Amino acid sequence: MSNRPAVVMPGENLLPSDADVDALVRAEHGDPFAILGPHADGDGLVIRAYLPNALSVEVLDRSGANALGSMEQGQVPGFFVTRLLHPQPYLLRIRWAGGEQVTEDPYSFSPQLGEIDMHLFSEGNHREIGRVFGAQVVEVDGISGVRFAVWAPNARRVSVVGDFNGWDGRRHPMRLRFPSGVWELFIPRLQPGDAYKYEILGPQGVLPLKADPVALATEHPPGTASVVARPLDYPWRDADWLQRRKALQAYDAPMSIYELHAGSWQRADDDRLYDWHELAERLIPYVVEMGFTHIELMPIMEHPFGGSWGYQPLSQFAPSARYGTSHDFAAFVDACHQAGVGVILDWVPAHFPTDAHGLGDFDGTSLYEYDHPFEGFHQDWDTYIYNLGRTEVHGFMLASALHWLREFHVDALRVDAVASMLYRDYSRKDGEWIPNRHGGRENLEAIDFLRHLNDVVASETPGALVIAEESTAFPGVSKPTSEGGLGFSYKWNMGWMHDTLKYIQEDPVHRRYHHDKMTFGMIYAYSEHFVLPISHDEVVHGKGSLIDKMPGDRWQKFANLRAYLSFMWTHPGKKLLFMGSEFGQWREWNHDRELDWFLLEEPDHRGAQHLVRDLNRLYRTEPALHQLDSDPRGFQWLIGDDRGNSVLAWLRRDAEGRPLLVIGNFTPVVREGYRVGVPQEGRWQEIFNSDAACYGGSNVGNGGGILAEGTPAHGEQYSLQLTLPPLGVVILRPLG
Incomplete structure (x- = not known):
């Protein structure tokens, strides 16, 4: 018996309703799998495809060697239909104006995400979102391709768009997994490197194209598309470091942290940014020679605006394309570990930018952010505030943290802007904030998130740290959650920083009137586990560089700098120093320029650098300077x-x-x-x-x-x- 497809004639039951076809044409159909792809028809198989601008479509057997017949055009141009007398796997040979394409039918594949994935995601406990959602290179039924999954519960339709389909939202509408609100689609034969976004039809209409919230790679800014990443199969060689890490980061261990911005520490001669391999060749020997135990990178998650220094990221799972690929970043971390240097990443779960391609109004509703501007908009930074009380957002950010710690072997996360997360009235006037359910000012959802985060990190990535940049007197920031604390490993000591900097900026003749600024820190030194931070925040926005804060003539400025750093290194608490401060850079830090390394030709700058090097060596070799920091x-x-x-x-x-x-x-x-x-x-x-x-x-x-x-x-x-x-x-x- 022939298995040539039957000829489709108007009026036969192979055609869907005109309303269904019209919805496909207008890209408003919420269930494309109900119409497209293979559908059983008695003993046969009806196949339908909507391929706008296709000239013709032919059905081949799975081997591609044998033609099974041509598809006929249905109610509208681009809508094709046929019937096989016997169900069997098939390929589509599509003829476009620009050439021919042979591929499996995306609508011939069954649902891809398991019910456990859906359940864990919906309850906010999916710990491996970065391995499941977004664009995952997978093999289905022996067919290689990319599985896309995105959360957009209030969308009427979601499509994957990219160069592979002419950025046409009619070509690849996705399947909705009810009730989770997750949309998914497996597109065969896509490969790593393909750029894509999501076209979303929200309640009020089509939204600007959206980048993937769980993208593992992105275009280089100013490009805003997500990019299909090849699986991270980096051959790690840091097992010895990971085995020793818990002891190396314990409360009784020396921790001296060199904070830096990857794009402005050093640059190539043509002012090009170094990639991770070039940075590793130059930065790691310097850090080792200077005696620092750790580096802390200002956020390297992809962010649209370089002037945010990374503190307004939109891709919480993707290293910035400015410095290379995920594999490049993994190699950098591995090289640090092999050199005995820990890696801390700044991480931002407090807020995100309002760029149209980002998380804001993602499915036409306030999905990732609070709906009310008194809760969901940060006036200081013109950013949206994550609604961490929503289980899916809670789980999304939890998975982001684990992604960096597990996938990239990062040793610690420094959580930015914790104070803004803890209080609903942070930087708001009376009448411009909404109290919590008890009528108080604490953000109970964010507090619950931070506690959960710290408990999960402690249990799932042993030896890794979570450090709070927290500037208020909120109690128990670094106390275990079992004792009612937030559970952070360490807290930045912002009070110590402000007091001692104020003191050292005074003319020495007036310092007798500010003596308590240097002693007050010991009153509360054991109330938390502290890091003493002289960070980038102290050398920008008109505050002047660290050396420039010092009073007196040039000799006194350098003497004050040396004395202040020596005081810091001998005071209880772990140490953090921003790049350039170690050699007395005069100008404020500028993210668009490398540090003024030429200053090291001058003896006083070189002397300050040598002092920091020797302080680090003394700090690490003298147990008295670190062993009882918390005692x-x-x-x-x-x-x-x-x-x-x-x-x-x-x-x-x-x-x-x-x-x-x-x-x-x-x-x-x-x-x-x-x-x-x-x-x-x-x-x-x-x-x-x-x-x-x-x-x-x-x-x-x-x-x-x-x-x-x-x-x-x-x-x-x-x-x-x-x-x-x-x-x-x-x-x-x-x-x-």
């Missing part, structure tokens, strides 16, 4: 009240009680015979002096060491009579 036993004031001389002295101790003595003189006056009590007799060796000539100082000090006298002072049985260098910090260690 009051690790710190003891000796002199905290000498405001008249602007002198501070304290002991740092390790877990065995062994002390280091730190003395800071924050005036440009040499102080001879200054007595400081110490707990041990014998000789004390001067192991560090910020005024050393090798750092650009005046070389005032104590000849390498001094013998303790039996004269009690400051509650101790012994004391030292020291020479304190001007605007200098010295560290001494007992011998024996």
Whole structure:
């Protein structure tokens, strides 16, 4: 019996209703699989395809070697239909004006996402959204292609568009998975590198083309399309690092973080941005030589506007195309780990930009953001605020965090703008915010999200950290959730930063009136697990660079810088320093220019850099400077009240009680015979002096060491009579 298709005649039951066809033509049909593709017809098979602008369509067997017959045009141009007498797999040979295409029929494939995926997504607990949603390169029934899945519950129709279909939303409308609101479609023979977006018909009409919220790759800005990424099959070689990571990032470990912007640390001679491989070749040796334990990258998730520095990202799963591919970024992280350097990413779950191709009004409704502007719009940044109380959004952001930690082996996430997440009235006037269900100002949904995030990260990526940039007095930010805290590993100590910077900017003659700015931080030093941050925020927007904040002439500015950094490195808390501050860059940071590396030709800039290098080495090798960061036993004031001389002295101790003595003189006056009590007799060796000539100082000090006298002072049985260098910090260690 012949298996040639029957000839389609008007009026036969092979044709769908005119209303269905009209809906396809107008791209308004919400269930294309009900019309298109193969449908059983008695013993045979009806095949329908809507291919606008196609000249003709032929049905081939699955091998492509044998023609089964031509499809006939139905009610409208581009709508084709035929009937096979016997059901069998088939291909479509489509003739376009520009050539011929042979492909499987996308509408011949069954639903792709499992019910468990749908259930987990809907309840906000799908931990692997980045491996399931978006554009996934997969093989279905032996056919390679790309499976698309996107959440748009209020859309009337969603289509995948790209170069592969002429950006025509009529060509590839998707299947709705009810009740999850997820749309999916497998398009055979698509490949990595294909650009795409979603065309969405919302309740009020067709929306601007939308980028994929779960895109794993994107076009290079200013392009805004998502890109099909090849699966990340990077051959990791960092098993040793991951095994040791928990100990290396523990509360008793040294953590010295170099914060940087990947696009402006260094650039090529032609001002081109380095890619991840070029950065690895230059940045990692520098970080290792400088003694930093970690780097912290300002957000590298794809973002439309470079001037946002990444803090307004739209692709929470895609590394920016500015620096290369996902594989390139994985190789960068791997190289860092093999060099013994941890990688922290800034991550932004608080808000997102309003670009038309982004998450805002995604399906014609406020889907990712709160609907009311008093909740959903951030006035300071002109951004939308994530509605983390919606389970799908909660799960989306949770999966984003895990994506970076698991797929790219990132060691920590620094959560940006936590304060704006915690409070509904953040930066709002009275009458411009909506209270929570109890009438309070706390954002209960965001708080629940942060607690859940921290618990999930702790259980699913052991040894990884989550760090809060949080500027208020919200209690228990770094306390375990089991004790009522938010569960972060560390919190940025913004109060310490503001106080100490205010102090160091004062003319030394006035510092006696601000002495408490340097001591107040110890009042609450153990209320949280702290990172001491001198970040990019302190060297932009007219605030001046770190060196430029310092008072006095050029020599005093550098001496103040060295003294301040020495104070920071000897104070309890992990350290963070923004790039350029380590060598005293004069100008404010500009994201469009590389750092002023030429300054290192000058001795005082080079001296500041060497000081930071030596502070890092001392910090890492002296347990007293890091081991008891979270334990009051690790710190003891000796002199905290000498405001008249602007002198501070304290002991740092390790877990065995062994002390280091730190003395800071924050005036440009040499102080001879200054007595400081110490707990041990014998000789004390001067192991560090910020005024050393090798750092650009005046070389005032104590000849390498001094013998303790039996004269009690400051509650101790012994004391030292020291020479304190001007605007200098010295560290001494007992011998024996």
